[in-house]
Amino acid sequence: MDTLTSSEKHFALQYLREEALPSPFCPGCGNGITVNAFLKAVKDLGHEDLSGFAFVSGIGCGAWIPSPHFKGDTLHTTHGRAIAFATGLKVARPELKVVVISGDGDLAAIGGNHLIHAARRNIDMTVICSNNFIYGMTGGQVAPTTFTGDRTTTSPYGNPERPFDLARLVAAAGASYVARWTTAHPNQASRAIKKALQTKGFSFVEILSQCPTAYGRRTKAGDAVDMIQWFKSLPIRKRDEEAGYCVPTKQAHDLGEFVDREDTEFTEALKAMVRKVE
Amino acid sequence: MKSLPERVMFTMGDIAAAEGALSAGCRYFGGYPITPATEIAEWMARRMPELRGAYVQYEDEIASITSVIGASWTGTKAMTATSGPGVSLMLEAIGLAVMTETPLVLVNIMRGGPSTGQPTRGQQGDIMQAKWGSHGDYQIIGLTPASVQEMFDQTVQAFNLAEKYRTPVFVLADETVGHMREKLVIPDEKDIKLVNRKQPTVDPSEYLPFKADDDLVPPMAVFGSKYQFYATGLTHDERGYPSDKENIQIDLITRLNDKILKNADDIIDLEKYQLDDAKIAVIAYGTPSRSARRAIAIAREEGIKAGLLRLKTVWPFPEEAVAELATEVDHIIVAEQNMGQIYHMVRSAGAPTPITLMRKPAGMPQLPEEIVQKIKEIDSQ
Numbered sequence: 001m002d003t004l005t006s007s008e009k010h011f012a013l014q015y016l017r018e019e020a021l022p023s024p025f026c027p028g029c030g031n032g033i034t035v036n037a038f039l040k041a042v043k044d045l046g047h048e049d050l051s052g053f054a055f056v057s058g059i060g061c062g063a064w065i066p067s068p069h070f071k072g073d074t075l076h077t078t079h080g081r082a083i084a085f086a087t088g089l090k091v092a093r094p095e096l097k098v099v100v101i102s103g104d105g106d107l108a109a110i111g112g113n114h115l116i117h118a119a120r121r122n123i124d125m126t127v128i129c130s131n132n133f134i135y136g137m138t139g140g141q142v143a144p145t146t147f148t149g150d151r152t153t154t155s156p157y158g159n160p161e162r163p164f165d166l167a168r169l170v171a172a173a174g175a176s177y178v179a180r181w182t183t184a185h186p187n188q189a190s191r192a193i194k195k196a197l198q199t200k201g202f203s204f205v206e207i208l209s210q211c212p213t214a215y216g217r218r219t220k221a222g223d224a225v226d227m228i229q230w231f232k233s234l235p236i237r238k239r240d241e242e243a244g245y246c247v248p249t250k251q252a253h254d255l256g257e258f259v260d261r262e263d264t265e266f267t268e269a270l271k272a273m274v275r276k277v278e
Numbered sequence: 279m280k281s282l283p284e285r286v287m288f289t290m291g292d293i294a295a296a297e298g299a300l301s302a303g304c305r306y307f308g309g310y311p312i313t314p315a316t317e318i319a320e321w322m323a324r325r326m327p328e329l330r331g332a333y334v335q336y337e338d339e340i341a342s343i344t345s346v347i348g349a350s351w352t353g354t355k356a357m358t359a360t361s362g363p364g365v366s367l368m369l370e371a372i373g374l375a376v377m378t379e380t381p382l383v384l385v386n387i388m389r390g391g392p393s394t395g396q397p398t399r400g401q402q403g404d405i406m407q408a409k410w411g412s413h414g415d416y417q418i419i420g421l422t423p424a425s426v427q428e429m430f431d432q433t434v435q436a437f438n439l440a441e442k443y444r445t446p447v448f449v450l451a452d453e454t455v456g457h458m459r460e461k462l463v464i465p466d467e468k469d470i471k472l473v474n475r476k477q478p479t480v481d482p483s484e485y486l487p488f489k490a491d492d493d494l495v496p497p498m499a500v501f502g503s504k505y506q507f508y509a510t511g512l513t514h515d516e517r518g519y520p521s522d523k524e525n526i527q528i529d530l531i532t533r534l535n536d537k538i539l540k541n542a543d544d545i546i547d548l549e550k551y552q553l554d555d556a557k558i559a560v561i562a563y564g565t566p567s568r569s570a571r572r573a574i575a576i577a578r579e580e581g582i583k584a585g586l587l588r589l590k591t592v593w594p595f596p597e598e599a600v601a602e603l604a605t606e607v608d609h610i611i612v613a614e615q616n617m618g619q620i621y622h623m624v625r626s627a628g629a630p631t632p633i634t635l636m637r638k639p640a641g642m643p644q645l646p647e648e649i650v651q652k653i654k655e656i657d658s659q
Binding site: 017020051052054056067068071072073074075076077078080081084085086087088089090091092093095096113114117270273274277278 | 305328330332334341344345346352354370373374500506507509510511519
């Protein structure tokens with residue numbers, strides 16, 4: 001079955017701390033879809049529970065996807081530094097499956113440096129970025145992912161800046177696997193996460209996610225349904241299409257896989273160094 | 279080829295701290311180069327792989343310290359080393375380590391500040407930063423070694439305290455101590471007393487990650503063990519779950535402070551030199567304490583009853599010991615390589631006994647003759 005809810009009891013509940021529910025997400029938020037997409041990937045990979053996983057998140061709405069909801073070892077850290085915490089964790093215990101789930105502000109603004117350096121090291125971890133193009137938790141401020149011209153509470157005359165293309169950024173920095181999907185593509189997103197979790201190296205899955213409360217309201221992008229319709233209209237990349245450079249716009253934010261390659265993984269390189277020293 | 283150190287070395291304080299950490303079982307170092315602490319990172323980069331540990335050099339000091347917190351949660355003893363500008367960047371993460379009760383050691387080889395200051399000159403300007411730098415109410419442990427041997431011994435001690443009390447511990451060494459070369463004797467492994475963090479023993483279904491024992495310290499599970507847990511910088515209950523309730527905040531913050539304050543006697547480490555019959559006491563730590571010791575010897579030769587209280591730990595502050603000293607002597611001199619930081623703590627504990635500050639915000643400490651002169655001045659009053 002390829003649907004997300006096929007049993008009487010929702011499949012995701014076996015991986016969630018039920019006492020921590022309901023989630024703090026607003027009505028219409030995309031983060032619940034990302035929870036399901038991630039947990040479906042986990043289930044498809046045959047994990048009965050989340051033992052063996054280590055979750056790290058930062059600050060912001062996206063950081064609440066794993067924390068405190070996932071029934072697994074979780075560290076909820078300071079703003080922007082989740083990947084750096086996760087790197088220490090992974091280096092000290094390489095057998096753990098390390099997953100960082102957070103938002104675009106956390107991972108790409110304050111944490112942008114850690115993001116590109118982790119991709120450069122090609123350390124084996126999966127980073128899932130819930131990209132809602134805005135600072136949601138603080139009420140709708142401009143982010144490095146906000147489209148040019150968007151009016152937010154801190155870009156009241158329209159955003160004069162250009163947004164990052166996170167998928168291309170991380171691919172260029174050296175990641176082994178990079179994909180971008182949306183909450184309107186939950187099955188594709190889940191399959192991408194599954195592939196990311198199987199990747200030996202740095203994997204990055206960007207999930208464009210609707211934030212009706214902040215982005216929808218501030219930029220007049222509409223409600224959750226309007227934004228899902230918008231996501232459905234986005235172009236999908238052809239396999240092996242040249243990544244190239246482009247500034248993301250609302251119409252031309254392409255989806256799909258950007259990189260899927262094998263390269264030396266960081267903790268393996270460290271192990272090889274230890275063997276050489278011995 | 280292994281670079282195993284000799285048991286007896288002629289080496290610098292930075293390297294002694296690194297070797298102390300390795301002897302304490304440290305197997306993870308998150309690094310970033312900075313004068314005058316770089317030698318620690320360099321030594322660790324060479325030594326860690328020999329011991330199957332890991333050295334990783336990060337993109338900045340924030341990543342270094344946060345990676346150390348991540349590594350510590352796997353049960354690995356972990357540390358970083360830096361100097362003032364690096365510590366300034368690390369302070370938010372120190373708060374997270376306090377809140378999540380993560381054992382770690384941060385060696386600060388103190389240089390002249392503020393800002394870039396004098397990178398190659400020592401100072402003791404970061405004493406209050408270590409205590410108050412991160413936001414919120416918390417306690418910290420701060421050790422102040424004064425010799426190459428103490429850089430080794432007190433780094434071991436720092437790890438033991440970090441593990442015992444599940445807290446970040448600062449080793450606050452001025453640059454002179456970090457860079458001076460002296461004899462270092464590395465004890466036999468069996469002679470080094472090591473403390474490891476408590477681990478949970480209850481059934482995993484009953485495990486409450488932040489429920490403290492009588493010593494106010496909760497046992498600590500590691501990532502990937504049968505004990506599942508959730509740790510957050512948010513105020514949390516015994517289960518670890520976030521809470522905005524007032525009583526949860528009060529209980530947690532009180533316990534985090536009390537676990538240090540109520541165990542202060544176990545943590546505080548002081549050296550008393552010629553204090554038994556002293557009328558004038560000098561209080562100092564780090565490099566100025568070496569000048570002070572010489573000054574006391576000279577003053578004694580001239581018949582002045584002077585003594586030294588050397589602080590080997592500055593945090594938690596030895597309030598009782600200073601208060602007691604203040605009742606026994608007529609005058610206290612505080613000699614610090616800064617504009618007066620521990621001086622304020624001494625003043626608050628020692629009043630109404632007169633307390634004189636010898637301040638010096640520069641690389642050369644107060645010289646023995648300068649301290650002798652001050653002792654004579656006070657003695658002749």
